[in-house]
Each structure stands twice: as C-alpha cells, then as structure tokens.
Amino acid sequence: MYTSFSQLSDQAHIWIYQANRQLTNQEVAAILRKSKTFLEAWNSHGRSLQCAAEVLYNRFLVLAVERSIQELSCCTVDSAIHFLHELKDTLQLDLLDRTNVVFKQGDTIFTAPLDQIKEKIQQGKILADTLMFDNTITHKAALADKWLVPVKNSWLGKYIH
Numbered sequence: 001m002y003t004s005f006s007q008l009s010d011q012a013h014i015w016i017y018q019a020n021r022q023l024t025n026q027e028v029a030a031i032l033r034k035s036k037t038f039l040e041a042w043n044s045h046g047r048s049l050q051c052a053a054e055v056l057y058n059r060f061l062v063l064a065v066e067r068s069i070q071e072l073s074c075c076t077v078d079s080a081i082h083f084l085h086e087l088k089d090t091l092q093l094d095l096l097d098r099t100n101v102v103f104k105q106g107d108t109i110f111t112a113p114l115d116q117i118k119e120k121i122q123q124g125k126i127l128a129d130t131l132m133f134d135n136t137i138t139h140k141a142a143l144a145d146k147w148l149v150p151v152k153n154s155w156l157g158k159y160i161h
Contacts, residue, residue, distance in 0.1 A: 002039045005052040005064060010141035012052075013067040016060050017084060017095035018102060018135055022109070023058045027091060031055055034090075035063070038083045044076040056143075057109055059102060060133070061087075061095055064140055101156075104131040104148060121151070121159045128152040128160045 023031070035053035042049050042065075050066040063080060084095045100111045103126060112120050120126045131148045152160050 005054040012064045012140040016135040020094040102133045
C-alpha cells in the first residue's frame, strides 16, 4: 500500500539510492510516478507493504517501508533492486553505483570518486566541515540529523589533519 513519505513513522526502514548525476525536475517526476506504481504492487510473502518514495536534493531516491508491522523477504528486497535496474534502463540513470560520495558545501552539492577523496582533502577541496551524505542510515528519523554529517565526524575523518 503506497502512502506519502510523511505518513510513515520515524522508525520506517529506508534505503537511499544515489543518482550518478543531478536529476532534472522532469526526471524526478518520472521517478516518483514509476516508484508509486512499483510500490503499490510491492509485497512481502503476498502481503502488501505500507511504503513510500521520496526524491531528495534532486539526487537521492529514498524508498521506505513501515517495518514495525511488516517483515521483508529476500525476494521483496530483490524486487526493489530489479526496479532500480528498470529505472536505469528507462531513464539512463544509475542508482546503484557506490563508487562516489556526495558532499554539500553551502548550496553546492558535488560528487567525488572514492579513489580521489583523500587527494581532494589534501588539496583543500573537501574541508573538515564539508557535509557528507551518509547513505548507510537505515531509519527515517536519521534523515533529520544523521544523514548530512561533517567530514570530520564521518569515516573520512581519518584523512583530516
């Protein structure tokens, strides 16, 4: 059962998928439309799920499910990955590439490849207080205070001198 993202509890389980590029408003609308269609049919062991989708910063697709009342099967999670591959094919959009990290400095959002981050920190292009999106968070409540963290407080902090 598809619902609005705001209707899910703070304990709802989330998955954050990072686009390989900035999305246009038309692409965001298409992703949300396709997500709604997918989520309306999403189920676990034949039981419908209370779930939602949101696109944040024109860069991240967040899928959420109210897990307090529903357990997910492996097939359920696999079907979500299949859906992301469909988005890749129809929109030429990669949401599964984890080789880049997204940062935010002021109003600017930028991406850096994992293998270049240490160098960018040494060059001063990424600073201790630069915000980093931590896409490993797993609950809706964490979006408010644990998703955007200063680099110095992240796993990249070991590179800050």
